[in-house]
Amino acid sequence: MLIAPLVVLMRVPGLPWAVATATSLMTFAIAISLTSTILDSYSVTYEMGSWPAPYGIELHVTSFSALLLLIVSGASTLALIAGKQSLDTDIEHDRQPLFYAAWLMVLTGLSGIVVTGDAFNIFVFMEIASLASYVVISAGSDRRVLPAVFKYLIMGTIGATFYLIGVGLVYMMTGTLNLADMEARIHEVGELRPILVAAGFITIGLALKAAVFPLHAWLPPTYTYAPHIVTVFLAACSTKVALFVLLRFDFLVFQQNLSGHEVQFTVFLMPLAVLAIMVASVVAVYKQNLKELLAYSSVAQVGYILLGASLVSVPGLTAGILHMFNHALAKGTLFLAVACLGMRFTQLGLVNLSGVAKQMPWSMAAFVLAGLSLIGVPGTAGFISKWMLISASLQEGALGVALVAIILVSSLLAVVYIWRVIELAYFGEPPESTKSVREAPIWMLVGTWVAALMNIYFGIIPALPVALAGEASSSLLQHLP
Amino acid sequence: MELFGLYNYWVFTVVLMIGFYAVIAKGNLIKKLIGLSIFQSAVFLLYITMDKVDGGTAPIVQKGVTDQVFSNPLPQVLILTAIVVGISTTALGLAIVVRIKEAYGTIEEQEVQSLDRDQ
Numbered sequence: 001m002l003i004a005p006l007v008v009l010m011r012v013p014g015l016p017w018a019v020a021t022a023t024s025l026m027t028f029a030i031a032i033s034l035t036s037t038i039l040d041s042y043s044v045t046y047e048m049g050s051w052p053a054p055y056g057i058e059l060h061v062t063s064f065s066a067l068l069l070l071i072v073s074g075a076s077t078l079a080l081i082a083g084k085q086s087l088d089t090d091i092e093h094d095r096q097p098l099f100y101a102a103w104l105m106v107l108t109g110l111s112g113i114v115v116t117g118d119a120f121n122i123f124v125f126m127e128i129a130s131l132a133s134y135v136v137i138s139a140g141s142d143r144r145v146l147p148a149v150f151k152y153l154i155m156g157t158i159g160a161t162f163y164l165i166g167v168g169l170v171y172m173m174t175g176t177l178n179l180a181d182m183e184a185r186i187h188e189v190g191e192l193r194p195i196l197v198a199a200g201f202i203t204i205g206l207a208l209k210a211a212v213f214p215l216h217a218w219l220p221p222t223y224t225y226a227p228h229i230v231t232v233f234l235a236a237c238s239t240k241v242a243l244f245v246l247l248r249f250d251f252l253v254f255q256q257n258l259s260g261h262e263v264q265f266t267v268f269l270m271p272l273a274v275l276a277i278m279v280a281s282v283v284a285v286y287k288q289n290l291k292e293l294l295a296y297s298s299v300a301q302v303g304y305i306l307l308g309a310s311l312v313s314v315p316g317l318t319a320g321i322l323h324m325f326n327h328a329l330a331k332g333t334l335f336l337a338v339a340c341l342g343m344r345f346t347q348l349g350l351v352n353l354s355g356v357a358k359q360m361p362w363s364m365a366a367f368v369l370a371g372l373s374l375i376g377v378p379g380t381a382g383f384i385s386k387w388m389l390i391s392a393s394l395q396e397g398a399l400g401v402a403l404v405a406i407i408l409v410s411s412l413l414a415v416v417y418i419w420r421v422i423e424l425a426y427f428g429e430p431p432e433s434t435k436s437v438r439e440a441p442i443w444m445l446v447g448t449w450v451a452a453l454m455n456i457y458f459g460i461i462p463a464l465p466v467a468l469a470g471e472a473s474s475s476l477l478q479h480l481p
Numbered sequence: 482m483e484l485f486g487l488y489n490y491w492v493f494t495v496v497l498m499i500g501f502y503a504v505i506a507k508g509n510l511i512k513k514l515i516g517l518s519i520f521q522s523a524v525f526l527l528y529i530t531m532d533k534v535d536g537g538t539a540p541i542v543q544k545g546v547t548d549q550v551f552s553n554p555l556p557q558v559l560i561l562t563a564i565v566v567g568i569s570t571t572a573l574g575l576a577i578v579v580r581i582k583e584a585y586g587t588i589e590e591q592e593v594q595s596l597d598r599d600q
Contacts, residue, residue: 120559127566134573143584147593150577154504157517157570164524164563171556172531 017087020100021080024107028073035066035468060117060180064321064472067465068114068244071328075236076107078332082447083229086339090227091139099139105132106233110241119167119177122245123160126209129241130156133234137226148221155218159208163245166202169194183252202249203268210242212269212306213276216299223295228339231291235335236328239302243324247309247317251476270310274406276303281413285420290341290348293417294334297374300410301327307403308389315392317473318466323385325465326373329458330382333370333451337363340444350421354428362445364425366452371418373455376411380459384466386411489530497523510581510588514574521567525560532556 061069080103091099109129113122134156138149171177173194174185186195204215211219219239223231250265277300284296301323308320338348340363345352357364373380376387386407393403458465500523503516532553578588585593 120562124562124566127570131566131569131573134577138577138580144597146577146581146584147590147597150510150574150581153570153574153577154513154517158501158504158520160566161521161524165527168524168528168531168556168559177555 017080017084017096017100020104021077021084023104024073024077024080027107027111028070028077031066031069031073034061035070035464059115061115062472062475063468064244064248064476065114067321067325067468067472068241069111071240071325072107072110072114072237075233075328075332076103078447078451079229079232079236079336082336082444082451083232083339085441085444086229086343087227089343090141090229095139099136102132102135103230103233105129106136108132110237113241114244117179119170119179119182119249121177123164123167126163126242126245127160129238130160130209133238136230137222137234139230140225140227142225144221145225148218148225152218152222155208155215159205159215162201162205162208164205166198166200166205169198169201173198179248179252199250203246206242206246206249207272210239210246211299211302213272213279213299213303216276216280216302219299220292220295223298224289224291228291228335228342232332232335232339235294235298236332239298240305240324240328243302243305243309247321247476251317266310266312269306273303273306273310274403276300277307277406277410278413281410281417284417285413287417288350290338290350290353290421291335293350293421294331294338297414297417298327298331300414301331301374304385304389304407307407308392311392311396312477313392313395314470314473314477315388315395317477318469319385319388319392321469321472322388322462322465325469326381326385326455326458329451329455330370330373330380333366333448333455334374336444336448336451337367337370340366340448343441343444350424353421354424357425363448364422366445366448367425368422369452370455371422373459375414375418378459379456381455381462383459384462489526493523493527493530496520496526508590510578510590511575513590514571514578517574518567518571521563521570525563528556528560528563 087096087099106129109125109127109132112125113129116122116125134149134153137152138145167177170182170186174182176182176185208215223235226234280296280300280303284293284300287293287296305320305323305327308316308318308323311317311320341353341356341360342348344360345356369380373382376382376385390404390407393400393407396403497520500516500518500520504513504520505516507513507516532555534550534552581593582588585596587593587596
């Protein structure tokens with residue numbers, strides 16, 4: 001965060017990117033060292049300015065935070081390293097310092113959300129991340145990015161404001177903003193109705209930010225028209241972090257204290273999750289633009305995460321949290337492959353991409369690998385989380401069998417929309433105008449393939465994310481009877 | 482009287498809904514932004530209302546005065562932060578509207594959508 005204003009002052013071409021990437025790498029290194037500390041000792045706290053909690057703002061890192069920190073900083077680093085050429089083409093040179101400064105602010109905001117232990121601090125960082133992401137998104141070259149980012153701004157601000165109302169109501173009743181303290185004090189609250197209203201406001205506000213169906217309308221146009229590398233970063237992170245806040249707030253503060261809240265949570269969110277999965281997958285099948293297709297697929301994946309969470313059981317929540325990690329890997333790789341394609345094609349409609357596999361075999365092969373992870377083929381990361389989701393659902397009896405059917409049907413739909421792309425790319429005939437297209441720059445390919453191979457690695461050795469996700473869900477649910 | 486004491490909260494709700502209505506129902510992008518500002522102002526009112534202590538005064542410690550009743554300063558600080566966030570959002574929104582005007586020639590949402598559809 002401190003480096004961002006310095007980047008604005010850097011006018012030497014190439015330097016802003018270098019500084020941004022170095023900062024992102026440092027953040028990633030910190031995330032890795034935090035993760036190893038967490039694996040040993042379960043949580044790390046730090047008081048800002050040495051004001052003792054609950055008067056001061058406290059940073060509280062748990063295994064859930066560590067997992068998300070890895071996702072956020074890893075996605076940012078990989079996107080910046082792999083995407084240098086793509087960003088050089090998309091953004092004019094004299095705007096680049098501003099762009100990279102804004103990128104660093106997004107990284108700041110998203111990281112801040114996951115490490116803080118204070119409810120209002122979450123709002124502040126959430127708005128830092130959102131405002132900066134409006135800036136990086138609007139650097140896209142197609143003019144349709146502008147109404148898209150405007151819609152995102154309106155919906156995102158409404159979401160954040162609802163969250164603020166909810167936090168205000170909880171503060172009114174408990175007198176504290178520190179999440180851990182809130183958890184303790186809520187037991188003593190006499191009037192529970194404001195808490196219930198607060199839960200409603202917070203859930204809706206965060207659902208707007210997380211693109212939960214039917215509040216997902218901002219996501220497809222934003223992902224489609226943003227610069228390709230920006231989509232890589234945002235698709236991997238922004239919805240996951242909003243879901244992180246939702247789950248943390250709900251399970252830590254509300255679940256145990258409002259009787260029957262678990263049931264309300266499930267009854268409200270599970271249908272939305274199922275609808276997200278089914279409707280978004282079906283819509284993705286019919287979309288003509290490659291990025292739009294992947295964007296609707298993201299809405300469906302948010303549904304999977306929420307489905308795991310709405311089961312309100314340790315296996316279910318573990319599956320949902322693990323899927324955050326795996327989907328970030330899969331979608332990140334997919335959009336990186338799209339960025340490679342975007343280096344050579346300006347129009348990413350599926351008709352323009354026919355036969356592209358002959359000209360850009362490495363990009364498409366990475367796309368296929370990541371697509372397999374999205375579908376959940378054994379051997380890829382996506383399989384692990386889908387498997388855990390299915391086994392968690394089966395523990396729920398009759399409802400679980402229906403959920404398993406939905407998961408399987410939607411995986412088949414994913415096969416359909418990924419196959420559409422693959423079929424066109426591998427078996428189509430390239431139109432005359434694109435016959436001379438070459439492969440993407442080698443540096444971008446290396447980055448894309450690193451991401452693709454990580455999908456396979458975490459599919460075969462999922463120990464790290466599964467351990468973090470398991471710890472996260474058991475600590476979130478430890479208070480439930 | 483209960484209703485009278487809750488007057489501020491009623492105002493909060495009404496202003497919230499006016500702002501929200503403007504955001505949803507108005508087609509002009511500037512009007513949407515105005516609605517968003519009204520919406521956020523309502524939230525500020527909620528926070529300020531909740532921190533006013535009966536008989537409390539501004540929370541500034543004065544030398545030699547020890548038994549003063551203060552209004553709660555914490556929500557006031559939260560509101561300052563939220564106001565700043567609101568200003569930044571409005572500024573960013575207006576910048577985007579300027580760019581939309583340059584790119585599309587109009588700031589009516591319907592016309593922008595029909596221009597996009599025809600493209």
